[in-house]
Amino acid sequence: MTLDEIIKELDLTILTSGEELRQITPTHGYVSDLLSCVMTGAGKGSIWVTLQSHVNIVAVAALLELTAIIITEGATPDEATITKANHEGVLILATPKRSFEIVGRLWEFGLRAAN
Amino acid sequence: MDQNGVPSKKKVNKKSVLIDDRVAEEITRVEELSYEIKIGEVTTHNLISVSPHETMIQVVELFRHKRISGAPVIDDDHLVGIISMEDLIRCLLKSDTNSEVKKYMTSPPTVVKASDPVVEALKVFVNTHFGRLPVLDDEGNLYGILTKGDITMGLLRALQRDYQIEELRRYRASHLFEDIESDRSSLILRYQIKPHDFTNGGAASSNIKRALIRLGAAPMIARRVGIAVYEAEMNLIIHTTNGGVIRVEIEPHRISIDATDDGPGIEDVQQAMKPGYSTATEEIRELGFGAGMGLVNISRCVDNMILESTPGKGSRMRMKIYLNEDSVGEASQSK
Numbered sequence: 001m002t003l004d005e006i007i008k009e010l011d012l013t014i015l016t017s018g019e020e021l022r023q024i025t026p027t028h029g030y031v032s033d034l035l036s037c038v039m040t041g042a043g044k045g046s047i048w049v050t051l052q053s054h055v056n057i058v059a060v061a062a063l064l065e066l067t068a069i070i071i072t073e074g075a076t077p078d079e080a081t082i083t084k085a086n087h088e089g090v091l092i093l094a095t096p097k098r099s100f101e102i103v104g105r106l107w108e109f110g111l112r113a114a115n
Numbered sequence: 116m117d118q119n120g121v122p123s124k125k126k127v128n129k130k131s132v133l134i135d136d137r138v139a140e141e142i143t144r145v146e147e148l149s150y151e152i153k154i155g156e157v158t159t160h161n162l163i164s165v166s167p168h169e170t171m172i173q174v175v176e177l178f179r180h181k182r183i184s185g186a187p188v189i190d191d192d193h194l195v196g197i198i199s200m201e202d203l204i205r206c207l208l209k210s211d212t213n214s215e216v217k218k219y220m221t222s223p224p225t226v227v228k229a230s231d232p233v234v235e236a237l238k239v240f241v242n243t244h245f246g247r248l249p250v251l252d253d254e255g256n257l258y259g260i261l262t263k264g265d266i267t268m269g270l271l272r273a274l275q276r277d278y279q280i281e282e283l284r285r286y287r288a289s290h291l292f293e294d295i296e297s298d299r300s301s302l303i304l305r306y307q308i309k310p311h312d313f314t315n316g317g318a319a320s321s322n323i324k325r326a327l328i329r330l331g332a333a334p335m336i337a338r339r340v341g342i343a344v345y346e347a348e349m350n351l352i353i354h355t356t357n358g359g360v361i362r363v364e365i366e367p368h369r370i371s372i373d374a375t376d377d378g379p380g381i382e383d384v385q386q387a388m389k390p391g392y393s394t395a396t397e398e399i400r401e402l403g404f405g406a407g408m409g410l411v412n413i414s415r416c417v418d419n420m421i422l423e424s425t426p427g428k429g430s431r432m433r434m435k436i437y438l439n440e441d442s443v444g445e446a447s448q449s450k
Contacts, residue, residue: 033403035402035403036346036407036408036411039342039345039408039412040408044338050403052403054313054402055313055316056313056316056317056404058317059316059318059320059321059345060317060345062317062321063324064342
């Protein structure tokens with residue numbers, strides 16, 4: 001399932017540019033708001049669900065080569081975060097829904113945690 | 116295309132639905148190139164021209180003989196029109212082949228300038244049905260003739276050049292250690308980390324990771340170094356008084372990373388190493404840091420880690436990753 005399809009199904013808001021980034025199919029999923037845990041747990045190609053919206057989430061996603069960040073519960077990243085994400089080619093999505101619900105749906109789509 | 120004839124991003128990407136992001140990147144590069152490359156660079160020079168007073172039957176012979184499908188019409192060194200296969204067909208249909216060129220040529224011709232970017236010519240091609248455009252130099256003299264094929268060839272050549280340059284860079288970087296002879300060669304990268312500079316958090320680690328990839332390191336090694344340096348970098352940003360320095364030494368057989376600062380130092384290093392232990396403030400925790408996993412992550416990613424600290428003086432963390440498979444042991448930690 002491509003990110004584009006996931007965006008449609010979950011009614012996610014797209015906050016960054018780069019249409020081609022949305023054609024990618026994420027391989028795994030990960031959820032946490034603690035960046036060090038993400039460093040340990042999120043495998044390459046994962047889609048990451050978090051409440052965090054500050055600029056350092058971009059550095060983490062770029063370093064780990066994650067496919068997208070879904071910011072949940074209506075948290076809105078500031079301009080610096082969006083600018084950096086566009087620069088680094090990181091896709092940021094947002095939703096008012098809770099992390100639990102988003103993760104549940106992603107699981108239904110067949111996404112699993114990386115080993 | 117939009118109304119100006121510029122290939123718009125949307126259209127290009129729509130076409131690339133079946134293409135992966137790497138190829139999509141190249142499409143954008145083609146767009147970029149059409150702004151960078153000048154029309155003059157892709158134009159064909161060896162000109163075959165006709166006079167407005169030649170007959171159309173002479174043009175038929177010329178086209179057949181030279182295997183071309185169009186030519187500029189020159190009168191007294193001045194470009195006065197353009198004659199193409201379509202004009203010939205119109206003339207043949209009327210059995211009017213003894214007429215002069217000037218009766219059937221397109222005049223005045225639509226021209227482009229040699230010094231303009233290729234995208235200007237693309238706009239004209241899109242908005243008209245011309246197959247070729249006369250190109251003028253800055254003095255208004257005929258410089259050459261441009262076809263869509265010339266543009267395609269020009270862009271392909273430029274892409275090839277780009278590709279070769281990147282290949283060469285990678286080759287040079289990955290052969291760095293073989294090309295330089297010494298008893299012991301190493302490459303040292305240094306990064307100054309400022310305290311509380313969250314905006315640039317992760318910059319050093321991503322730069323180091325990129326350097327390693329270019330040097331030909333295995334992706335897994337680059338990832339391990341990236342994570343270890345990221346955690347060390349964030350520690351300097353979060354906890355230090357005056358920031359610190361990250362020094363990465365790359366040798367053919369190992370990568371050594373040193374992170375040093377001048378305070379405040381760690382009270383109890385043993386305790387700091389415990390998973391979940393953190394001294395981060397509430398404010399820092401709200402940003403998602405301070406999970407107490409940073410040092411644990413580092414020790415997981417490197418083969419050897421030594422953390423020394425003197426309260427009031429500062430800390431020094433030394434990490435090593437071995438590149439020779441035999442020397443890669445279980446991630447270990449000491450002191």
